[in-house]
Amino acid sequence: MAGENRYSPILVGIFLSQMLIGTLVVVVFLWMGKAIIPRHGGGLYVLDRVQDPYLYWGLLAGILFSLVFLPIRYLYQGPKR
Numbered sequence: 001m002a003g004e005n006r007y008s009p010i011l012v013g014i015f016l017s018q019m020l021i022g023t024l025v026v027v028v029f030l031w032m033g034k035a036i037i038p039r040h041g042g043g044l045y046v047l048d049r050v051q052d053p054y055l056y057w058g059l060l061a062g063i064l065f066s067l068v069f070l071p072i073r074y075l076y077q078g079p080k081r
Contacts, residue, residue, distance in 0.1 A: 006079075007075070015075055018067055018071050019067065019071050019072065022066070022067025022068045023068060025063055025067070026063055026068075029059075030060070033049045035060070037059070
């Protein structure tokens with residue numbers, strides 16, 4: 001199995017794929033200048049960078065934090081003992 005301070009290779013793969021997906025989502029949102037998010041009750045909502053800048057950048061910051069920064073932090077710290 002894995003060493004004392006390391007995650008299993010499957011978990012490392014999950015973390016890396018999560019970081020890749022998060023990075024790709026942010027790159028696509030930056031490229032388009034719009035974010036497409038699901039609306040409560042069905043349908044989609046287009047969030048434009050020009051019309052709603054604070055919500056747009058807040059969404060990108062939240063995606064980067066949850067899908068990129070946290071897995072890097074978990075991989076750096078290692079599993080809890």
